[in-house]
Amino acid sequence: MSLSDQINKKRLPTHIAIIMDGNGRWAQLHGEQRIFGHQNGVSAVRAASEACAELGVKFLTLYAFSTENWARPKHEVDALMELLVATIRNEMPTLMKNNIQLRAIGDIHSLPDKCQLELVEAIEETKTNTGLTLILALNYSARWELTEAMKKIAADISSSLLAPIDITEDLISSYLETSDFPDPELMIRTSGEQRLSNYLLWQLAYAELYFTPVLWPDFDKEELYKAIIDFQGRERRFGKTSEQVNVK
Ligand code: IPE
Ligand code: IPE
Ligand code: MG
DSSP: OOTGGGSOGGGOOSEEEEEOOOHHHHHHHTTOOHHHHHHHHHHHHHHHHHHHHHHTOOEEEEEEEEGGGGGSOHHHHHHHHHHHHHHHHHHHHHHHHTTOEEEEESOGGGSOHHHHHHHHHHHHHTTTOOSOEEEEEEEEOHHHHHHHHHHHHHHHHHTTSOOGGGOOHHHHHHTSTTTTSOOOSEEEEOTTOOOOTTOSTTTTTTOEEEEOOSOGGGOOHHHHHHHHHHHHTSOOOTTSOHHHHTOO
16 A cells, blocks of 8 residues: 555644755765755655645645754855745746645744745735645744744733733734644654754644654655654544543
């Protein structure tokens, strides 16, 4: 039986979040500069998006650039921004063909103007697509997001739009960048690193974590199927006992 046939289509995760890691090491293995790894990571982005669209996964969030990534050498940051612009432009036909809606989370307004323009245009062009929602985490970090949410809540309290008693978990979620999306049930990180690197700290509270040694440019549809099959084999207990969860 093929891997995709082993997936139970009725128990798909609604939202998958991925930390696309290992581009630099992939390039090094091939005796190339780091940017060559980023360029080759684009095909993995396409594969993961297409696989999710085909399966019927509703949301896919990809960590494309973290707030901390600004600390990389300037030429790498510049090359990543160029690649982002070119990729969004080149991938438009794939997004349209697969009925994918593009969204972004993160401090988008601090990205170079060219990136913002390209992004806003692609979001606008795909906004009526009804299949997968592909969310790019760009200039994103969870602590930044939580800090911004706290500032907005405080501002709404001081202007009497809110009272402290109104603060609930749902209210906090509604102030986050991800307010339009459900929390991810499955978080995948490639390249063997086992950390969250400031990714969706609030939203991943009960996500299943899947770590694979595969480097991002080698992460293809089959690798995504493996992660989903692994996810489907787990028992999600949410604090309860196994017996409670298995009550028929
Ligand atoms: C992930 O690959 C891509 C980004 C962070 C933009 P890396 O560039 O982190 O690759 P490694 O971890 O150095 O191999
Ligand atoms: C996390 O990867 C950020 C992205 C994938 C965009 P990094 O490679 O930057 O993470 P650390 O620094 O190794 O934790
Ligand atoms: Mg890395």
